[in-house]
Amino acid sequence: MEKVNWKVEGMTCSNCALSVNKVLQKQGMHEILVNPISGEVVFETASANGNLEKARKNIELLGYTVKTDDRETVSQPPKKFLSTHMQKFWFCLPFTLLLMLGHMGATLNLHLLHNPLIQLALCLPVFIVGMGYFGKSAVNSLRSGVPNMNVLIALGASAAFIYSLIGLISADPSRIFFETAASIINIVFFGNWLEDLSIEKTQKAIKELTRNEKVMANMIAYDEQHNEHVFPIENTALKVGDLLLIKTGEQVPMDCKILSGEAEVNEAIITGESVPVFKKQNDILIGGSVISNGTVRTYVTATGNETVLNSIVQMMKQAQNQKPPVQKLVDKIAAIFVPVVISIALLTLVVNYFFVHQTFQESLMRAIAVLVISCPCAMGLATPAAIAVGLGRAAKEGILFADTKSMELFRNIKQIVFDKTGTLTNGKFSVTNFKSEIDTEEFKRIVFSLEKMSNHPIAKSIAGLWKVSTPVRWKKVEEIKGVGMKGEDKEGNIYLIGSSKINAAINDEDHHLYVTKNGQIIGWIDIADELRPEAQTVIDFCKKKGIKTILLSGDSIKKTSEVGAQLQIDEVLAEQTPQQKLEKIAQLVREQPTVMVGDGINDAPALASATISISLSKASQLAIQSASVILMDSGLKKLPMAIQLGKHTYGTIKGNLFWAFLYNIIAIPVAAVGLLTPTAGALVMGLSDVVLAANSLWLKWKKVL
Incomplete structure (x- = not known):
């Protein structure tokens, strides 16, 4: 099997991700992971599978852009006009505004704009651009078997346009509302543009890590007379073994080992700590860190995908691609949401016309309002948007979540098991x-x-x-x-x-x-x-939150009890072999969800069997750790932040889902009884996603401790 990594641009929610997933499944792909926020698509395919190109074309037919290699961004030609939601919005806006003025033509004495033929001419460019995007995407999503939100927009705008066209042909001005069709399309483009901006901000943390990758390095070379020469070179051209000179104020271009010299190094990009760390000969310098004071000669130990920084970025992306348990229910609802809304819209038309005795035009307007106000994207964005912000803030704080399931599980944690040596000490x-x-x-x-x-x-x-x-x-x-x-x-x-x-x-x-x-x-x-200086603070935090603390050690009863008594740990278990530790953790997990905190080197089986395993690991060891959560400063002090971030991220997900479901539960009936026009419905729908994204972004600044 071959592992394939794609970047798919244009996805906005899990409904989009489901459509992409369905296309790949039909082409025989396996182990598919689709992240609608970052656009990362990872899957496995048989080496002999010749359907890769077909899968790519089918995804692009859904209205997305597929990049099979990051290097494509260098060679790609400039994007065509009207390729972004922002460009589509600004193109359609003048036509839509004129149509809105024409709708009020009699009042404002603008009779020319009130002419049905003029209105058709103004509406056509907007309708063509709208159907070129929403219509095309809607048709192809129906083909994929997972209808997306664009089906609702295309149906609503098309119904308004066709009904107006019939009114024009039959010379019935009361049936003409081209401005409704245009305003629906234009406002949804505006909402999508705002949504794009909001989603881009949720990815800011990962971008802050990757933006530091391209820097100039001072490469050392020697001529035939063994004279030293230093010349600049871009770090992307470096190879393992290259000699570098790094001076005060310069960024470490790639992972290096110090050959000579001493320096104070700011590793905030990795650990979240701005206090410089002293480094000497044979110490490792992490690419992306900054020399605060000193000059060192080094040689490159890792480049590209092998560096610590890249390992962190990749682990963050993998964590984003994983779905926490709560998302599975949302995906099931999102998969049937569009057919359900279409059924409600048809029911609205029938009930209003035949039973409430509204005119057909009014009944149709209400049905269209139901279509355009419904928002499956709000439900689809609820989880991935919060996860993206939560992971980003955690990375900035020096905490790496290797899987998103841990963030959700933290809410139920009632006991934490600590290893002693290298953890509390x-x-x-x-x-x-x-x-x-x-x-x-x-x-x-x-x-x-x-x-x-x-x-x-x-x-x-x-x-x-x-x-x-x-x-x-x-x-x-x-x-x-x-x-x-x-x-x-x-x-x-x-x-x-x-x-x-x-x-x-x-x-x-x-x-x-x-x-x-x-x-x-x-x-x-x-x-x-010696005990870690932060050990007492961490134990006190656990007690304050009602979390039982357990000390599990292989050391003697006397020594282990001394530590337990000094820190006032609730339960102490000493002289435990690795097998006994494993059995004890398994027993505790059966009783209730349990966290184990260790140094990530010893007791690996016990760590792996815990509900959540937390490793106190140096950044250089990140790539080989299998813990659920990694505290990147090799200390305990970030443990309370990790626990609280997990809980608050899950709380944000719950808040987002509550808003998404409440919005749809209230908005659809309101539209069905005629309290909102299709134009107002489109505006409210567009803003609903922005509210949800803003709630997710609040997690970035929210006080969690």
């Missing part, structure tokens, strides 16, 4: 005391040789502190999960380092780590790990 350990029964240097050599083979934060810290130049060459070495490290030397001696669980003969828990040789204790090590 900072993960940087120091040796406070140790004792050895053998030579001290040999003891440190053995400990270093074992711990350097482990990825555990404690092991990494000790290996860094006790680094030696002549480590033991193990015949065999392995990590015993939840226990420690085991090594066998060339003479067959077995060494173990870990908690008291490494040897059943060790009954006390006075020390953190023990070292044994062939089952005999040869030393112990005490270590200290």
Whole structure:
């Protein structure tokens, strides 16, 4: 199977997305994801499937523009006149205004504009442009099996135009209302233009990330005499391994590693934190960050799609493409909305004419008003617009939602499980005391040789502190999960380092780590790990929100209880193996929705089994994390913001859906009883989407903490 990524422009709601989805399904595509807000369309197709071009043409027949490659934007010719809603609106506006004046011709003494033939001539350009867009899209959406909103607009405008044409032919001025047909088309173009502007703003966060990608870099090169030369080059031309000079005030052009020099780096684009971070030799610089102070020589480690920034953008786009559970119900309603509205419009015509005894013209006007005031787009925009803004604000705050389902699930969360080491504590350990029964240097050599083979934060810290130049060459070495490290030397001696669980003969828990040789204790090590400064604030936040806190750790009961007591955590579970952690999380999830917060390195199975998994991960590790939510500053302080943003995003979705359903429930009956003209209905319909988009955009500035 081949994965295909397209950009489809012109979609405005999930009804449009359903139409595109249906076309792709008919052409044999699989795993289809369509995002109406960003225009991202991702699907899989068999390599031998020759229907790609046919699918593209059928989507374009719906009135959308398909870009199969971002590079097309460079080579594409300028867009034709009347290719945008804004251009269509301004083109139709003069004709529509003259028709409206003509409608009031007798009052304003504009008899020329009141002439039916003049009105037809003024209406024709508007009607042709309108049907060229709405009519074409309506016909093709009907062919796809998912009628869109343009079916309603095309029917309403066509009914008004044809009925007026009949009135012109039969010389009955009372049947002529060309201004209604023109005003419907023109006002809907205006509404679509406003909608385009609103949707564009919901995508602003992703654009702010991508707009920093093209910058000039100072490339270092050497001539045959080994003289250094520095010359400018666009970062898009860089390759892995290229040498760069980056100075104060300059943006890091691509992901780099420092060869020499030191600098303070602003990584706000990634972490949301504007406080500069100190970087030295061998540290990684993230593309898009800015050198606040200092000069460094670096070499490029990643370019293009492989950079951290691009990984974040791609994960945001993938998250937008996913549908939260609430959207599935909306999609079902949107799929049948247009046929239902057409049925209501026909019923309005029949009831008003035959039972309420209105004139046919008035009955038709009411039926047309029902068609043009109904708005499936409002329902379709409710979820994706809120999700787009919520994801954008989260990214700006240094929070990355890997899936949108988490945003909805946060509303039900009543308990949070915390890992201890590297999560509630900072993960940087120091040796406070140790004792050895053998030579001290040999003891440190053995400990270093074992711990350097482990990825555990404690092991990494000790290996860094006790680094030696002549480590033991193990015949065999392995990590015993939840226990420690085991090594066998060339003479067959077995060494173990870990908690008291490494040897059943060790009954006390006075020390953190023990070292044994062939089952005999040869030393112990005490270590200290400070609590994260924000840990207490986060636990207090959970208590304030009524969320139960649980500490789940593989460390000893004594050490784990000390942390639990210091932070006043509700429940403490210690000496848990990875398997026991997994089983405990599974049990908690069965009881009620549960969040687990970990460092994203250890306890991966337990994290994956939680309702929502939150990883405290460095930005350079983002691309390989599988957590639901990633806090990009490697700290806990963004956890309350992540929880509240999830809840408020879901609240915005609920508010949007309430507005969308309430609008249609009220607007359709109001139009059916003649309280709104078709022109007013078209205006109200256009503004309904703008209200919804504005409510979504409010999430961008809304106080959530």
